[in-house]
Amino acid sequence: MEKITGIIVEYNPLHKGHRYHIEQAKSLTGCDALVAVMSGDFVQRGEPAIVDKQARTKMALAAGVNLVFEIPAIYAIQDAKGFALGSVGVLERAGVVTDIVFGSESGILEDLDRLAERLHQPDASLLEKQRGYMKSGLSFPNARKMALSDLSEGGENAPETTLALSNNILAIEYLKALRHFHSDIAPATIRREGAPYNDLALNDRFSSASAIRKWIREGHNELIEAAMPFEAYQLLRQEFDQKQAPSFLEALGSFMIPFLRARNRDHIKRYSGVVEGLDLRFVESAKRSDTIQALLDGVKTKRFTYAKLRRILLYLLFEIDDELIRESNAYGPQYIRVLGFDSVGQETLKLLRSRSRLPVLSTGSTFLKMLRKLEKPGFAERLDPEFRYALFRKQIELNFRMTDFYRKTFFNQTYISPMDIQTPPIRVLNKPD
């Protein structure tokens, strides 16, 4: 195994565009194994995933991924920067990944990389302009975009044009995260086909995950079936038939509204992302609202995106404070959770077990063994210099708690599944001939 390629995914759910990306990543890098690091049961939009991480792992393996890791939950529900730090951090610290391939609207690595370099260590004039726009009420991404625009000469490849597209933004954050971890992994980008702002013809070819989620909500089975690879669609149907999916954020309304009504501003302020009077806006909106959407509408200003507000709701729900986010972003992910593998992935995993700079966890028993190992003097020295035992405990505890909540409480209530800590990885192994 000389070449192992990493990709960063959510598969919410996995569609034909994702399968195309898998194939491209393989052919572009000529890798021996393809490793995906994937969101767990809550995704970057600040929502529950439409189906759980086990089903989405099966979809990934069926579509050609060899090994699936989980993006630690504390990163999966952050903005682009935190999401990138967590997912790139897992791939980097796995110790075996040689390449990383991600989609972008741009498709030109040099353009993205130049921007990443500039934003990784922004100069004084950029920072000053950015601060000015934030003071005037813009959100951070928009303030940054406007500041870059002021300093650029415009044109098709101008920074502000590049930063207007969501996959470019993520791509730049991945490139910044590679710098953050002083990584030797070689990045490559594939021009994203079917991207919403690009090309209607291509858009027809690959439907987006958000279109599929909309069709799921509206029950358009034929459209969903056409948009997904056969195996992924079968897996999705199976989840529906067993009433384990779909999960929508709306199910949290009956919880989050009374939650906010029972609290005052000082209680709400304690959680991450609650800044600039958002505490009052949440408390007041909850008094008037009966649904999550009405609640968010009542809080929304141009300063905050809906995704940001949804993520804050998750921070409130799971009592995630700034400290955990700050520490997590400073020190990076502290474990590698294995969600599934095929035969090639199993070989990769063997290699990884000797080279990983993070504890590798698959079942509850490996978790408990790992705890004991980590408590022995000397063991932690094998790990990344930024490994922190207390942070490891906090990150994995949150991950278990969020998954158990997803499975046992609001979503998939009929799902009689084991606790997350007891759930083994999905194995899709070749039968011996």
Add this chain to the structure above:
Amino acid sequence: MEKITGIIVEYNPLHKGHRYHIEQAKSLTGCDALVAVMSGDFVQRGEPAIVDKQARTKMALAAGVNLVFEIPAIYAIQDAKGFALGSVGVLERAGVVTDIVFGSESGILEDLDRLAERLHQPDASLLEKQRGYMKSGLSFPNARKMALSDLSEGGENAPETTLALSNNILAIEYLKALRHFHSDIAPATIRREGAPYNDLALNDRFSSASAIRKWIREGHNELIEAAMPFEAYQLLRQEFDQKQAPSFLEALGSFMIPFLRARNRDHIKRYSGVVEGLDLRFVESAKRSDTIQALLDGVKTKRFTYAKLRRILLYLLFEIDDELIRESNAYGPQYIRVLGFDSVGQETLKLLRSRSRLPVLSTGSTFLKMLRKLEKPGFAERLDPEFRYALFRKQIELNFRMTDFYRKTFFNQTYISPMDIQTPPIRVLNKPD
């Protein structure tokens, strides 16, 4: 108005035994006015009241009470000691109450008062024995009872016999609270008729509030009607007909169970009363439970009563921490909330407004006026030496929040009522002839 008598009540709901107590309190003291301080929408058992405080105020006025105050919520949901500090504190600081009358199984003030004196400043031998029993796993009330028993000679009026009865325990706490506030109010006790452990014949005569709540749950209307004064029953029926009642703790299950599941032990530990591994017991029980009762059964040990555990659930729900309880018990109540009055009560209120050592609040506008007054230098000096502005804000904020939650969220969901801060007192005034 020379004699104004105070009583401490919950009226959950008001029954014939309560009316008898009202009549006795009046005839015993020969008072010019009877003032009741009553729990709001959550009661000392750690539950929502079966009907809201406005309806219960109407019942009280119809049964002969002249003026109704609210026990500040932070005291109404505490154990006997905190409940007594809050309710006696309001009566004392009102500045006009001359007598206080309470029921007890004992009926002999001297016995109760001797015990109150002993427990107000317990001697070293009592404290030592008490600590020993608590270490062996007994709850505080039981440890105290056993310690007193060890030091007594037994018999019908022995401390341990007296302290086995719930109304005696409350009576002793009222007497202790009078000492705490260095009060000049004269206490008197009425032997409680219809007390559960006393006399079956009397028990037949007056049904208890808990029996009535059971009948409400089971729909035995004829029994309820027979147990309540006519007006109180009419008021209760009206609440039922308008779907504003009854409220039961069980309605909180759909909230409290996910609330606990989304949290870890450290989050739960933060709230008042969560000691000695209760955090773990709550977290683990929530994983297995689907109802409030199952949740509480899974947490229960002999160290804690169900009432105590229910009160802790309310502390978790409203984020009540030890600091607020500790400060409230140290400095006493910081406001007098007027829930209702009749013509005699209106006169009493006039007197009270010039003599009260606490801010007197009736409507939202008096609250806002009071805030402005309190912010002016000099005004607070008129008040009790233990008045604390910050604590006043915290106590009244919790009171409004709990009432609004009760009205607008889990209980009485069809109730289109104003927010608590905008709700004026109930007035039952004589028409001029």
